[in-house]
Amino acid sequence: MSNENQAYITALLTIITDAIITVDQTQRITFFSQGAERTFGYQVTEVIGQSMSLLLPSRFVEVHREQFRAFAAGPEPTRLSFEIFGRRKDGSEFPAEVSLSKLSLNDQILFIIILRDIIEHKHAEEMLQLMAHCDSLTGLPNRTRFRDLLRQAVLAGQYENKSVALLLMDLDQFKEVNDTLGHDRGDLLIQHVGRRLKEVLRPTDTVARLGGDEFALILPLAEAGHATLVASKVLKALEEPFEIEGLPIAVELSLGIALYPEHGSNADSLIQRADVAMYAAKRSGSGYTLYTPEQDPHSPRRLALAGELRHAIDGNQLLLHYQPQVNMQTGRITGVEALVRWQHPQYGIVPPDQFILPAERTGLIKPLTQWVLKEALRQSRDWNQKGLPFNMAVNLSARNLHDSQLPDRIAELLEVNGMAPSFLELEVTESAIMQDQMCAKEILTRLSKMGIRLSIDDFGTGYSSLNHHPVNAIKIDRTFVRDMTENQNNAVIVRSIIDLGHNLGLEVIAEGVENHETWNRLLALGCDAAQGYYMSPPVSAQEIPCWMKESPWGLA
Numbered sequence: 001m002s003n004e005n006q007a008y009i010t011a012l013l014t015i016i017t018d019a020i021i022t023v024d025q026t027q028r029i030t031f032f033s034q035g036a037e038r039t040f041g042y043q044v045t046e047v048i049g050q051s052m053s054l055l056l057p058s059r060f061v062e063v064h065r066e067q068f069r070a071f072a073a074g075p076e077p078t079r080l081s082f083e084i085f086g087r088r089k090d091g092s093e094f095p096a097e098v099s100l101s102k103l104s105l106n107d108q109i110l111f112i113i114i115l116r117d118i119i120e121h122k123h124a125e126e127m128l129q130l131m132a133h134c135d136s137l138t139g140l141p142n143r144t145r146f147r148d149l150l151r152q153a154v155l156a157g158q159y160e161n162k163s164v165a166l167l168l169m170d171l172d173q174f175k176e177v178n179d180t181l182g183h184d185r186g187d188l189l190i191q192h193v194g195r196r197l198k199e200v201l202r203p204t205d206t207v208a209r210l211g212g213d214e215f216a217l218i219l220p221l222a223e224a225g226h227a228t229l230v231a232s233k234v235l236k237a238l239e240e241p242f243e244i245e246g247l248p249i250a251v252e253l254s255l256g257i258a259l260y261p262e263h264g265s266n267a268d269s270l271i272q273r274a275d276v277a278m279y280a281a282k283r284s285g286s287g288y289t290l291y292t293p294e295q296d297p298h299s300p301r302r303l304a305l306a307g308e309l310r311h312a313i314d315g316n317q318l319l320l321h322y323q324p325q326v327n328m329q330t331g332r333i334t335g336v337e338a339l340v341r342w343q344h345p346q347y348g349i350v351p352p353d354q355f356i357l358p359a360e361r362t363g364l365i366k367p368l369t370q371w372v373l374k375e376a377l378r379q380s381r382d383w384n385q386k387g388l389p390f391n392m393a394v395n396l397s398a399r400n401l402h403d404s405q406l407p408d409r410i411a412e413l414l415e416v417n418g419m420a421p422s423f424l425e426l427e428v429t430e431s432a433i434m435q436d437q438m439c440a441k442e443i444l445t446r447l448s449k450m451g452i453r454l455s456i457d458d459f460g461t462g463y464s465s466l467n468h469h470p471v472n473a474i475k476i477d478r479t480f481v482r483d484m485t486e487n488q489n490n491a492v493i494v495r496s497i498i499d500l501g502h503n504l505g506l507e508v509i510a511e512g513v514e515n516h517e518t519w520n521r522l523l524a525l526g527c528d529a530a531q532g533y534y535m536s537p538p539v540s541a542q543e544i545p546c547w548m549k550e551s552p553w554g555l556a
């Protein structure tokens with residue numbers, strides 16, 4: 001080789017960062033590049049003539065020696081790639097990628113080792129693995145890992161012939177926390193929630209964060225009784241407000257429970273069922289709910305009902321029941337709330353909980369509300385003519401608040417029936433308003449300008465800015481009223497809502513009044529009106545005149 005070529009190769013070997021080492025058949029080092037010096041921390045003079053085992057952790061020396069011998073003796077292959085651990089001069093170890101080649105030169109066999117330190121690469125790989133399975137905010141398993149763990153838990157349940165419980169949970173007003181306190185505090189809250197959940201559960205249980213404010217709990221080999229007990233413990237544990245940067249933040253949550261094999265035979269069906277149960281818990285405000293097929297919008301009966309709804313509206317299968325609302329000062333009825341039912345030819349009376357949601361999803365809520373308004377106002381006129389002049393409250397859904405023609409259609413119905421607008425009260429929930437605040441505001445303002453009364457239904461379960469909407473009344477959600485005589489927290493909430501309503505000049509109506517004690521407490525708190533089973537459940541139009549005569553709350 002010419003001097004020029006030699007210099008050229010030496011220069012090349014200097015800049016190559018990989019370690020290039022050659023060894024003879026006895027595994028003695030014959031060449032050690034600068035890259036090898038940088039990688040192992042040895043000077044070339046320290047290693048030439050030494051055994052290659054100097055560069056390996058002692059526990060691997062014997063194995064690699066054998067592998068090398070086999071490679072050296074065998075005719076094929078002439079090149080081998082593999083991963084090993086290298087050992088630096090300071091004794092530290094590192095993972096390395098190795099390419100080992102055999103070369104015959106001047107009747108001698110030479111072995112060339114090209115070795116690359118892949119510690120960075122390994123770290124990155126580990127990070128990626130971690131990121132792929134771990135939620136970066138809480139350190140809990142993420143959705144991908146959760147699915148794997150649930151599948152494993154179901155397999156274990158199958159194998160041991162035992163139940164597995166899946167609990168899905170989300171925070172009811174997390175969006176509000178984010179919007180009002182900022183995303184950083186929202187993130188801190190999620191971290192705290194994750195920690196408290198872990199404290200409640202056993203080490204064998206899994207807590208995962210699925211994203212946003214959604215968490216999942218997997219309880220291996222758990223029956224319904226244990227799952228509901230855990231759900232109660234979770235509710236209790238999260239009852240205490242969280243301290244986030246000095247601010248006490250209270251959270252409310254809903255949990256849905258589904259069990260293997262009772263509610264689903266695999267991970268996907270369990271997730272879907274627990275989700276259905278969670279939404280049922282949200283609607284009822286009950287904290288947690290165990291899955292039942294009746295809750296399920298995808299159950300065969302629900303799907304069949306959704307398909308028949310159009311026909312039910314056109315074919316006069318709907319009917320209204322009316323629930324009296326009573327003025328607490330006079331103790332007399334002031335109005336009724338119209339509540340729709342479906343007189344189904346096969347299933348009998350179907351409650352609105354089973355068809356309002358599908359009606360909203362399919363857009364049928366528009367003709368359904370139109371039917372309810374038409375029938376309620378016709379009935380109102382009828383009662384008026386019979387000397388029963390009370391207000392008529394009708395529920396609107398979120399989608400109705402996007403319907404720009406609604407005010408005109410209501411005006412027409414009022415005119416046809418010769419009813420003053422002040423006889424009509426429209427109830428909207430806070431969540432319906434929040435779905436599209438701008439649109440809701442426009443429709444509500446038009447309705448209010450027409451002289452129609454507006455009330456916020458289920459008040460206390462959502463967030464809406466009362467100042468921004470022209471409402472006349474708020475109805476305290478029945479979940480607070482129902483047990484306010486035993487539950488001090490709820491009693492405080494009810495009192496605060498009454499005070500808030502009065503401070504804003506609004507009438508306050510309590511829903512879900514079920515006994516005399518509750519009535520008395522509400523009266524003492526200055527609540528204006530009440531509705532509930534204590535006075536009357538919703539009854540048919542035919543029963544109202546009789547109730548008016550016989551009930552102490554009647555007009556007479």
Ligand SMILES: Nc1nc2c(ncn2[C@@H]2O[C@H](COP(=O)(O)O[C@H]3[C@@H](O)[C@H](n4cnc5c(=O)[nH]c(N)nc54)O[C@@H]3COP(=O)(O)O)[C@@H](O)[C@H]2O)c(=O)[nH]1
Pocket residue numbers: 323337338339340351352353356372395396397457458475478511512513514531532533534537538
């Ligand atoms: N968009 C529309 N929604 C409607 C219409 N009709 C009803 N609904 C909504 O369906 C939900 C369930 O209604 P329903 O099964 O009729 O239940 C009502 C009452 O029976 C129940 N209630 C009344 N008093 C008590 C009580 O003392 N205890 C108790 N456990 N339950 C009681 O409350 C329901 C009335 O609630 P609200 O409307 O919030 O005043 C319900 O959300 C209806 O709004 C419709 O035509 N359109």
